[in-house]
Amino acid sequence: MAQVVIENDVRRPEGRARPPSGAALRRWSLRGAAFVYLGLFIVLPVVAILQHGFGDGLGNLRDALDSFGAKAAIRLTLEMAALTAIINGIFGTLLAYVLVRIRFPGRDLLSTLVDLPFAVPTLVAGVMLVALYGPNSTVGGWFEAHGIHIIFAPLGILLALLFVTLPLVVRSVQPVLLELDPAEEEAARVLGAGRWTTFRRVMFPALRPAIAAGCLLAFARSLGEFGAIVIVSGNRVNETLTAPVFISQLLLPTHYGSTGGPDAAAAVSAVLFGLAFVLVLATERLVSRDTERS
Amino acid sequence: MSARAIQRPQPSPTGDEDLTQLRNADARRGRLVRGVMLAVALVYISALLVAPLAGVVLYALRSGLGTIGRTFGQSDVHHAFLLTFMIMAITVAVTTVFGVVVALVLARDRFPGKRFVSALVDLPLAVSPVVVGLMAVLLFGRGGWFEPFFAARGIQIMFALPAMILVTIFISIPFVIREVVPVLQELGMEEEQAAWTLGASRVQTFFRVTLRNIRWGLLYGIALSAARAIGEVGAVLIVSGAITGRTETATLYILRAFDQYQDQEGYIVALTLAAFSIVLLVGIETFKRRRTGEGD
Numbered sequence: 001m002a003q004v005v006i007e008n009d010v011r012r013p014e015g016r017a018r019p020p021s022g023a024a025l026r027r028w029s030l031r032g033a034a035f036v037y038l039g040l041f042i043v044l045p046v047v048a049i050l051q052h053g054f055g056d057g058l059g060n061l062r063d064a065l066d067s068f069g070a071k072a073a074i075r076l077t078l079e080m081a082a083l084t085a086i087i088n089g090i091f092g093t094l095l096a097y098v099l100v101r102i103r104f105p106g107r108d109l110l111s112t113l114v115d116l117p118f119a120v121p122t123l124v125a126g127v128m129l130v131a132l133y134g135p136n137s138t139v140g141g142w143f144e145a146h147g148i149h150i151i152f153a154p155l156g157i158l159l160a161l162l163f164v165t166l167p168l169v170v171r172s173v174q175p176v177l178l179e180l181d182p183a184e185e186e187a188a189r190v191l192g193a194g195r196w197t198t199f200r201r202v203m204f205p206a207l208r209p210a211i212a213a214g215c216l217l218a219f220a221r222s223l224g225e226f227g228a229i230v231i232v233s234g235n236r237v238n239e240t241l242t243a244p245v246f247i248s249q250l251l252l253p254t255h256y257g258s259t260g261g262p263d264a265a266a267a268v269s270a271v272l273f274g275l276a277f278v279l280v281l282a283t284e285r286l287v288s289r290d291t292e293r294s
Numbered sequence: 295m296s297a298r299a300i301q302r303p304q305p306s307p308t309g310d311e312d313l314t315q316l317r318n319a320d321a322r323r324g325r326l327v328r329g330v331m332l333a334v335a336l337v338y339i340s341a342l343l344v345a346p347l348a349g350v351v352l353y354a355l356r357s358g359l360g361t362i363g364r365t366f367g368q369s370d371v372h373h374a375f376l377l378t379f380m381i382m383a384i385t386v387a388v389t390t391v392f393g394v395v396v397a398l399v400l401a402r403d404r405f406p407g408k409r410f411v412s413a414l415v416d417l418p419l420a421v422s423p424v425v426v427g428l429m430a431v432l433l434f435g436r437g438g439w440f441e442p443f444f445a446a447r448g449i450q451i452m453f454a455l456p457a458m459i460l461v462t463i464f465i466s467i468p469f470v471i472r473e474v475v476p477v478l479q480e481l482g483m484e485e486e487q488a489a490w491t492l493g494a495s496r497v498q499t500f501f502r503v504t505l506r507n508i509r510w511g512l513l514y515g516i517a518l519s520a521a522r523a524i525g526e527v528g529a530v531l532i533v534s535g536a537i538t539g540r541t542e543t544a545t546l547y548i549l550r551a552f553d554q555y556q557d558q559e560g561y562i563v564a565l566t567l568a569a570f571s572i573v574l575l576v577g578i579e580t581f582k583r584r585r586t587g588e589g590d
Contacts, residue, residue: 026496027403030395030398030399030403031399031403031405033392033395034392034395034396034398034399034400037392037395037396038396038411038414038415038467041460041463041464041467042414042415042417042418042464042467043414044433045426045429045430045432045433045464046417046429048429048432048433048438048439049425049428049429049432052432091334091335091338094331094334094335094338095335095338095339097331098331098332098335102328102331102332104332110335110336110339111579112575112576112579113339113343113344114339115575115578115579116343116347116572116575117343118518118521118575118578119521119571119572119574119575119578120521120525120567120568120571120572120575121521121524121525121526121527121545121567121568121571122525122527123525123527123545123548123549123564124350124525124545124548124564124567124568124571125346127350127548127552127560127561127564128346128347128349128350128564128568129346130552131346131349131350131352131353131561132345132346132348132349132350133346133349137349137353139345139349159342162342163342163343163346166342166343195323195324195327217419217420220419220420221419221420223420223422224420224421224422224423224424224425225422226422226423226424226527226528227423227525227526227527227528227545230527230528230549231549231552243422244422244423244424244425244528245424247422247424247425247428248424248427248528248531248532251424251427251428251431251532252531252532262428262431262432262435265428266428266432269422269424269425269428272421272422272425273421273422273425276417276420276421276422277417277420279420280413280416280417280419280420281413283416284409284412284413284416288409
């Protein structure tokens with residue numbers, strides 16, 4: 001089959017190292033298809049949300065923030081997202097180091113496990129946490145008896161967010177760590193620097209953009225997470241209600257507290273969305289600056 | 295500070311033997327540090343991922359074969375799984391075809407504002423699924439921009455399959471593009487140019503050269519996309535109305551089961567979804583490894 005094609009083609013007189021004629025037209029149709037796709041599926045919805053959220057100035061936003069539990073929901077979401085970014089920043093970096101620099105049996109398995117949250121539905125992640133740490137289970141019961149509330153408490157929300165965002169920092173730091181030359185660290189050690197000093201002064205500066213990018217992504221992801229939280233948190237107003245769940249309750253008439261409707265939801269969403277967009281741009285910048293340097 | 299950092303080890307007065315001892319002690323401490331790091335990493339992963347997975351397996355199996363049989367016997371459950379996989383199939387088809395187009399443009403075309411377009415592609419990774427659901431409400435819901443158009447033609451978008459597919463596509467857009475662009479960039483254009491030189495048409499070149507070269511990266515993106523599509527809940531909840539037996543996906547079924555205190559059914563369906571996702575995970579890992587080898 002392939003043979004036949006090549007024989008046919010060699011006989012073509014105008015075979016040259018450029019796309020066949022009509023290249024400009026083809027390039028524009030490819031470009032056009034890409035722009036139409038992204039325009040319809042991403043730009044249009046984004047414009048809709050910004051127009052509804054801020055179309056009447058900041059009035060909608062003020063109304064939404066005044067509605068019962070809104071401010072507490074946004075504060076809780078920001079706190080949980082920040083904690084998640086910090087904790088997974090530390091453990092994600094540690095995991096990346098372990099995966100890259102330490103040889104041990106079962107390393108491939110650990111690497112696969114790190115990707116588990118990419119594959120498992122976020123709602124199922126929440127179900128898993130309830131199964132293990134819920135008040136009816138042995139483990140959860142033990143914690144409950146010792147006064148540590150996990151499920152239907154902020155700690156459960158934190159665990160859910162840590163679960164969902166675990167791969168982000170690891171996968172951001174790992175490729176940079178792989179390219180880092182261990183000779184630099186050895187040089188520092190030979191010159192008498194301790195292990196901690198070597199990490200702090202030699203490795204950390206090289207890893208910092210990647211760690212920051214991973215943390216930003218984890219923070220952004222945490223701000224919007226719904227599936228993993230909705231079962232775990234119990235969604236009590238002013239206590240364990242996060243902003244995404246709050247928005248969903250504004251939109252779903254079947255749930256209680258639907259006072260604001262789509263306009264209030266659009267205002268809170270526009271805030272969340274604006275934050276997400278800024279975070280994505282910041283991450284993009286960090287990553288591209290990093291690749292330019294190397 | 296820096297003076298201490300670069301302080302040389304004290305020369306040992308007694309010579310080589312002492313130095314060897316020092317080196318051995320240092321190596322021992324190094325092993326200890328590595329051991330502690332490994333242990334901390336394993337404990338973290340176990341408490342966060344492995345133990346909860348084991349927990350759900352235990353719960354689902356403990357409910358007994360009877361409950362498991364009854365759960366899978368429900369027509370609601372059949373319908374929920376069917377719907378989930380239908381949405382996944384359509385989403386994957388759309389995000390794959392258009393994802394490759396966008397990846398080709400991003401990797402090979404040059405135009406002003408390219409970085410902005412690239413950030414736009416990543417946006418769905420950061421936007422809350424609930425906000426995505428709201429976007430669909432604003433476009434297609436009552437009083438939405440396109441509502442009059444579709445209502446006049448009797449086409450139901452909201453609380454029906456079309457809206458559910460649209461939001462799932464939005465959420466799954468980045469995966470194929472993000473995995474294919476770096477592969478394309480690394481490959482360059484030499485092989486395509488060789489094919490053109492030999493007179494192959496653009497279509498032939500795409501299917502025989504380009505697609506063949508990016509296949510592992512593409513499959514990796516498709517697997518991630520499929521996983522995300524199966525697991526979507528927030529956006530789908532808002533646009534579907536979660537009508538049992540009609541617009542209820544597998545994840546929405548789980549949500550309802552827990553809402554109505556039918557935890558066991560919830561655990562069983564959740565475990566089934568987890569099993570699917572672990573199959574996908576094996577695919578994800580395989581494709582990822584192949585893709586890394588593909589650049590050479």
